[in-house]
Amino acid sequence: MRHILIITVALFVVTAWDIALSPLISIAGLKPNLAIIFLVYLSLFQGNYSALFFAFFWGIIADSGSPEALGWSALIYIAIAFVITFIRTHFDWNNLTTQLIIVGIAVVFHDILYFLIFNLGEPGNILFITIRYTLPSALYTTALGTGLYFWLGVRTSKTPV
Amino acid sequence: MIRGQLDSIKKNDILLLALLVVLCLMIILIPLRAKETIANITINIFYNPINSVQAKFKGLYAIKEEARNLEAELVEARLKLSYYSDAINENQRLKELLEFNSAYEVKLIPAEIIIRPEIPHHMSVLIGVGAESGVKTDMAVITPDGLAGRVLRVYDKNSEVQLLIDPSSRAASLDVRSRVQGIVKAGPSGGLILDNVPGYEDVIIGDTIRSSGLGGVFPKGIPMGVVANIQQRSSSYLFADIMINPFANFNSLERLFVVTGERK
Numbered sequence: 001m002r003h004i005l006i007i008t009v010a011l012f013v014v015t016a017w018d019i020a021l022s023p024l025i026s027i028a029g030l031k032p033n034l035a036i037i038f039l040v041y042l043s044l045f046q047g048n049y050s051a052l053f054f055a056f057f058w059g060i061i062a063d064s065g066s067p068e069a070l071g072w073s074a075l076i077y078i079a080i081a082f083v084i085t086f087i088r089t090h091f092d093w094n095n096l097t098t099q100l101i102i103v104g105i106a107v108v109f110h111d112i113l114y115f116l117i118f119n120l121g122e123p124g125n126i127l128f129i130t131i132r133y134t135l136p137s138a139l140y141t142t143a144l145g146t147g148l149y150f151w152l153g154v155r156t157s158k159t160p161v
Numbered sequence: 162m163i164r165g166q167l168d169s170i171k172k173n174d175i176l177l178l179a180l181l182v183v184l185c186l187m188i189i190l191i192p193l194r195a196k197e198t199i200a201n202i203t204i205n206i207f208y209n210p211i212n213s214v215q216a217k218f219k220g221l222y223a224i225k226e227e228a229r230n231l232e233a234e235l236v237e238a239r240l241k242l243s244y245y246s247d248a249i250n251e252n253q254r255l256k257e258l259l260e261f262n263s264a265y266e267v268k269l270i271p272a273e274i275i276i277r278p279e280i281p282h283h284m285s286v287l288i289g290v291g292a293e294s295g296v297k298t299d300m301a302v303i304t305p306d307g308l309a310g311r312v313l314r315v316y317d318k319n320s321e322v323q324l325l326i327d328p329s330s331r332a333a334s335l336d337v338r339s340r341v342q343g344i345v346k347a348g349p350s351g352g353l354i355l356d357n358v359p360g361y362e363d364v365i366i367g368d369t370i371r372s373s374g375l376g377g378v379f380p381k382g383i384p385m386g387v388v389a390n391i392q393q394r395s396s397s398y399l400f401a402d403i404m405i406n407p408f409a410n411f412n413s414l415e416r417l418f419v420v421t422g423e424r425k
Contacts, residue, residue: 015207020215023277023412028351029284029326050175056181061187061207064200065276066321068314071188071196077179084173125328132349136304
């Protein structure tokens with residue numbers, strides 16, 4: 001029951017962020033990916049079930065703006081959630097720096113997978129897209145994640161599930 | 162090693178993962194109409210309630226100021242109306258004399274933005290009007306300030322709009338003052354650039370850029386932006402880097418209008 005509540009609240013928070021706040025803090029077309037921050041948090045500290053369900057439902061919500069692509073984002077987010085839960089036993093997740101590095105890598109992984117699946121524009125654009133959008137977006141998301149994780153007290157009060 | 166890691170993950174987790182992946186693949190493979198139904202349900206559950214709450218909050222703040230402005234505009238409009246009605250009649254008479262037909266019959270469909278997909282390199286929005294309202298692919302989409310983009314995909318009740326700031330967006334345009342033509346596309350810092358304009362052409366900072374009507378997607382004359390900066394890369398490079406500040410504020414798009422007008 002607790003997990004369902006956490007997932008539902010997280011989905012509404014990320015949706016509200018997406019609609020109301022994200023456009024306001026966009027810098028040169030770059031927006032932080034709050035969903036990745038939540039996904040990493042859930043993967044590390046709330047367990048596999050919460051992370052996988054959140055990944056699936058947020059993927060569906062994210063793609064509802066482009067019904068033709070429905071299902072792909074869910075698949076990408078599920079892959080990210082699974083990879084994090086798969087490798088987490090090998091790292092010290094109580095370290096904030098490690099958490100933030102994984103947030104950055106997850107954003108890059110998400111954006112590049114998305115680009116490869118939809119092959120937006122020309123295939124040769126991947127380098128431009130990575131430099132212009134993906135890496136700055138990863139940095140921006142990581143910066144936001146620093147504040148959020150610090151505020152949540154993740155580093156000191158939680159241990160991996 | 163991988164086997165050892167897999168063993169550390171519970172069987173139930175693997176089953177759940179497999180179930181969700183199969184579910185995703187099923188959703189990917191179902192017909193578009195079924196996808197639209199799922200998307201509409203998702204929008205109704207998540208986006209519409211938050212959108213309406215946001216609209217109410219914004220409305221409360223904006224309504225007082227808007228009422229004051231509207232009152233002033235109403236008085237001004239009444240004064241202008243009497244003047245313009247005479248001008249319109251005179252213009253119509255002159256057109257009939259010259260047997261001139263206007264190039265476009267412009268009609269606008271107002272649309273609310275439902276979703277801005279959170280994809281950094283894919284600048285599009287989903288609007289709440291679709292084929293049922295007469296929207297078609299490639300129709301121009303504008304804000305009260307200027308050109309916003311074009312309709313990329315049309316669904317029954319919604320449409321996906323590709324914004325001008327999308328990296329793959331292109332719009333034929335011209336400098337209103339000098340009539341120099343170029344292509345407006347996404348710039349490096351979230352703005353727009355006027356491309357394909359040789360450095361020797363007459364374009365200066367402050368010039369207004371409008372759609373030229375060439376290419377057949379955007380009707381002629383829709384304001385796009387104003388020239389903010391011009392840089393010549395080198396004396397040997399033919400084209401200038403012309404930065405444009407768009408009239409439409411892409412960071413706070415709220416109301417859009419689909420231009421359903423067609424060339425006569």
